[in-house]
Amino acid sequence: MKQILINGNPQEIEEGASLLVVLLNKGFHAQRLSVSGAHRSGICGMGICFECRVTVDRKVVRACQTVCHEGMEVWTDAR
Amino acid sequence: MRAEVAIVGAGPAGIFAARAAARKAQVLVLDDNIRPGGQIWRRNPFLTTLPGNVTLKTGVRVLGPWQERSLLLETPDGPTILEYDRLILATGARELFLPFKGWTLPNVIGAGALQALIKEGWNIRGKRIVIAGTGPLLLAVASLARKQGGKVLGILEQAPAKQVLAFACQTALYPSKAAQAIKLGSGAFAIYRTNAFVVEAIGKDRLAAVAYQIGEKKYQVDCDIAAVGYGLVPNNELAATLGCETRDGYVLVDNEQRTTVANLFAAGEITGIGGTEKSMIEGEIAGLCSTGQPADHHWRRRNRSWQFVKLLEESFRLSPALKKLATDDTILCRCEDVSFGEVNRYQNWRLAKLQRRIGMGPCQGRVCGPAFSFLCGNGVSGSERASVRPPVFATHLENLIPKENL
Numbered sequence: 001m002k003q004i005l006i007n008g009n010p011q012e013i014e015e016g017a018s019l020l021v022v023l024l025n026k027g028f029h030a031q032r033l034s035v036s037g038a039h040r041s042g043i044c045g046m047g048i049c050f051e052c053r054v055t056v057d058r059k060v061v062r063a064c065q066t067v068c069h070e071g072m073e074v075w076t077d078a079r
Numbered sequence: 080m081r082a083e084v085a086i087v088g089a090g091p092a093g094i095f096a097a098r099a100a101a102r103k104a105q106v107l108v109l110d111d112n113i114r115p116g117g118q119i120w121r122r123n124p125f126l127t128t129l130p131g132n133v134t135l136k137t138g139v140r141v142l143g144p145w146q147e148r149s150l151l152l153e154t155p156d157g158p159t160i161l162e163y164d165r166l167i168l169a170t171g172a173r174e175l176f177l178p179f180k181g182w183t184l185p186n187v188i189g190a191g192a193l194q195a196l197i198k199e200g201w202n203i204r205g206k207r208i209v210i211a212g213t214g215p216l217l218l219a220v221a222s223l224a225r226k227q228g229g230k231v232l233g234i235l236e237q238a239p240a241k242q243v244l245a246f247a248c249q250t251a252l253y254p255s256k257a258a259q260a261i262k263l264g265s266g267a268f269a270i271y272r273t274n275a276f277v278v279e280a281i282g283k284d285r286l287a288a289v290a291y292q293i294g295e296k297k298y299q300v301d302c303d304i305a306a307v308g309y310g311l312v313p314n315n316e317l318a319a320t321l322g323c324e325t326r327d328g329y330v331l332v333d334n335e336q337r338t339t340v341a342n343l344f345a346a347g348e349i350t351g352i353g354g355t356e357k358s359m360i361e362g363e364i365a366g367l368c369s370t371g372q373p374a375d376h377h378w379r380r381r382n383r384s385w386q387f388v389k390l391l392e393e394s395f396r397l398s399p400a401l402k403k404l405a406t407d408d409t410i411l412c413r414c415e416d417v418s419f420g421e422v423n424r425y426q427n428w429r430l431a432k433l434q435r436r437i438g439m440g441p442c443q444g445r446v447c448g449p450a451f452s453f454l455c456g457n458g459v460s461g462s463e464r465a466s467v468r469p470p471v472f473a474t475h476l477e478n479l480i481p482k483e484n485l
Binding site: 014017024030044067 | 138174186192193196199284285442445475
C-alpha cells in the first residue's frame with residue numbers, strides 16, 4: 001500500500017489506481033465546485049466531461065485520467 | 080517522435096488497426112486514458128496485447144495538427160511533436176447526456192461511466208442503483224453492476240417496447256450478439272422497463288432519490304447512484320480539425336476506411352455507432368489499407384456490421400418526450416453553469432455560444448453540444464457543432480510549446 005495526501009490528510013491507496021476511483025471509494029462524492037458553487041462529480045469516467053478535475057501537485061488535472069503515485073498531493077473542490 | 084503508422088485511440092478499432100498495420104510497418108498507438116482497451120476492453124490485458132513492433136503510449140492527448148503530417152501531443156513528460164506517414168483515427172465515442180432536473184448532482188453519472196468506473200475499481204457493493212437511458216449498453220452495465228454487488232433497482236429504457244422487441248429479434252440473427260443478449264436479458268427481465276425515463280434527480284449535495292416515469296405514470300425511488308446514458312456520439316473533434324468531411328457528425332470513409340483527407344484513415348465508432356465487432360473489422364481494414372495490404376476479403380463482414388448500425392439507430396431513436404425533461408432553470412452547460420432557459424431561444428449553437436458562453440468551458444461543448452442539438456437545434460444530437468479549433472482538448476498553456484527532442 002502506498003500513501004497520498006487528499007486535502008492534507010494521508011490516505012492509503014493501491015499503486016496504479018485511478019484517482020477518481022480512489023476519491024469515490026473514500027467518500028469524496030464531489031470533486032469540484034461549479035462556477036456558481038455547486039458540488040460536482042465526474043459523469044463520463046473517460047476524460048471527456050472535465051467534471052472530476054482536482055488539483056494534483058499544484059496542477060489541475062482530470063482525476064479519471066490520473067494514475068495515483070506515492071506522495072501525490074491532491075486537493076478537491078477547486079473551481 | 081516519428082511513426083510510419085500512428086493510431087489515435089487504443090480501443091477495439093485502434094488495437095485491431097495496430098495489429099494489422101504492424102505486419103508491414105512500425106506502429107505507434109496513442110491513448111489519453113491511463114490504460115489501453117478503450118471503454119469496452121478497459122482493464123483487459125488479454126484483449127489488448129500488441130505485437131512487439133507496436134509502441135503504445137497512454138496518458139497522451141492529441142492537441143491538434145501541427146504541420147503537414149504531424150501532430151502536437153500532450154504527454155506525461157510534456158508537449159512534443161509526432162510526425163507520421165499515415166494516421167488512423169480510432170477516437171471512439173462518448174455518451175450522450177440529456178439534461179434533466181438535478182442531473183448535476185454528484186452520483187448522477189453516465190451509464191457507460193458507471194461501467195468504466197466499476198472496471199477501474201469503484202466499489203459499489205450494496206449501493207442502490209438506477210440505470211436509465213437507451214440502448215443495449217444499459218443491460219451490460221446492469222449485469223456488471225450486479226456482479227460487483229450493486230443492487231440494481233431498475234433499468235429504464237426510453238424506447239417503446241415494440242422497438243426494443245424488434246431489436247431483440249433482429250439481434251438474434253447475429254450469433255455472437257444473440258448469446259450475449261440472452262445472458263444479459265435473462266437476468267434483467269424483472270426490472271427492465273420500456274417507455275421509461277428518469278425525470279428528476281433528487282438530493283442536496285449528492286443524489287438521494289430519482290423520480291421516473293413509465294408511460295404516463297410517475298414514481299420515485301431512493302437510490303445511491305443513477306447511471307443515465309442516452310446512447311453514444313462520436314469523438315470527431317480531432318477529425319474535424321484535420322479537415323475530414325463528416326455527415327451527421329460521423330467521419331466519412333470509403334471502402335478502405337480512407338477519410339476525405341490524404342493519408343488519413345478512420346475506424347470504429349467515429350464512422351458510425353455499431354459496437355465492438357464493427358470497430359474491430361474497421362480497425363483491421365484501416366490497418367491493412369494504410370500499409371498497402373489487401374483488405375477486400377473483409378468488406379463483407381464490415382458491411383454486415385453496418386446493418387447493425389442502422390438497427391441500433393432505428394431501435395433506440397430518442398423519443399421527443401425527452402426534450403421536455405430540461406426546464407428553464409436546468410443547467411445545460413455544466414462547465415459554465417448555463418441554464419436551458421438562457422439558450423433555448425437560440426436555434427444556432429454559435430449564436431448561443433457567443434451570447435451565453437455555452438460550450439466555452441473546459442469540456443469545450445463535448446457534453447452540452449450534442450444535448451443542445453437535440454433540444455434546440457435540428458434534433459440530431461452531435462450533428463451541428465460548427466467549428467472545432469485546436470487545441471482539441473483544453474490544456475495548460477505550456478503544452479502549446481513543444482520540447483524539441485522528446
